[in-house]
Amino acid sequence: xxxxxxxxxxxxxxxxxxxxxxxxxxxxxxxxxxxxxxxxxxxxxxxxxxxxxxxxxxxxxxxxxxxxxxxxxxxxxxxxxxxxxxxxxxxxxxxxxxxxxxxxxxxxxxxxxxxxxxxxxxxxxxxxxxxxxxxxxxxxxxxxxxxxxxxxxxxxxxxxxxxxxxxxxxxxxxxxxxxxxxxxxxxxxxxxxxxxxxxxxxxxxxxxxxxxxxx
Numbered sequence: 001x002x003x004x005x006x007x008x009x010x011x012x013x014x015x016x017x018x019x020x021x022x023x024x025x026x027x028x029x030x031x032x033x034x035x036x037x038x039x040x041x042x043x044x045x046x047x048x049x050x051x052x053x054x055x056x057x058x059x060x061x062x063x064x065x066x067x068x069x070x071x072x073x074x075x076x077x078x079x080x081x082x083x084x085x086x087x088x089x090x091x092x093x094x095x096x097x098x099x100x101x102x103x104x105x106x107x108x109x110x111x112x113x114x115x116x117x118x119x120x121x122x123x124x125x126x127x128x129x130x131x132x133x134x135x136x137x138x139x140x141x142x143x144x145x146x147x148x149x150x151x152x153x154x155x156x157x158x159x160x161x162x163x164x165x166x167x168x169x170x171x172x173x174x175x176x177x178x179x180x181x182x183x184x185x186x187x188x189x190x191x192x193x194x195x196x197x198x199x200x201x202x203x204x205x206x207x208x209x210x211x212x213x214x215x
Contacts, residue, residue: 001026001080001213002105004087004096006184007113009172010120011198012205016113017084019206024213027076031085034067035059045070064088065095072099080108093183109213110187113198113205117173125166132156 001024007013014030021028038046045066049059068086071077087093100106115123122141130136130151138145138158145151149158162168187193194212198205 001082001108002100003080003082003213004107004110004187005082005084005113006110006180007198008115008117008120008176009169010123011113011115012202013084013113015202016198016205016209017082019202020111020209020213021082023206023210024080024082026080026082027074028082028084029068029071029077029086031064031068031088034064034071034086038067043070061089061091061095065092065099068092068096069099087183089179090182090186093186107187107190107192109194110184110192111209111213112184112193112195113209114195115198119199120173121166121169124164124169125160127160127164128158129161130154130156130158 003020003024003026005013005017005020017028017030035046035049039050040046045063048063049067052059052063064086068083072081083096087096096107123139126140126142128138128140128145128149130138130153132151132154133156136151136153136156137143138151145158150156151158184193194215196205196208196212200208
């Protein structure tokens, strides 16, 4: 299967992508991983991306599209893939269609993870990270530490990342609404969109997604 995963920040795309890719035995291709791999390997596209990032500028669509194209052409993606974070806008969605068409392929589904905006804010703004070890993550509602502001695992100080403040989350949501949401209508016109609720436990959302994709 060739699947695109979409949803607002805080919808749990990364978590669901990993589970779904494993269940479907296809590679999980995330934009973040693409950037990290190309930059660490020093590819021409990675070098270009790094130049823009160092200058504090957005990486142009053509660079991101080039990275995605290269990754989709690798041997492990011959039987399908799950795209997470790409396409991010209409330009990238149209480019993806052209890439697939050139290879005589097409998408099977666009899985839209639906989460109410207030829940997104609650999920992200409630996160707390450990200053000693950033892999230790808590949540004021869903996974509170035993002692407020103190990591259960190592005793480090818990803090809220600047990116996780309510103001920043709402700004990120606005970017999602203006840039990424239009691709849902674009794919709806092709009859590819499958929308599911991303509320509930991780396993429940994964099961919901698998059932929707099987239909």
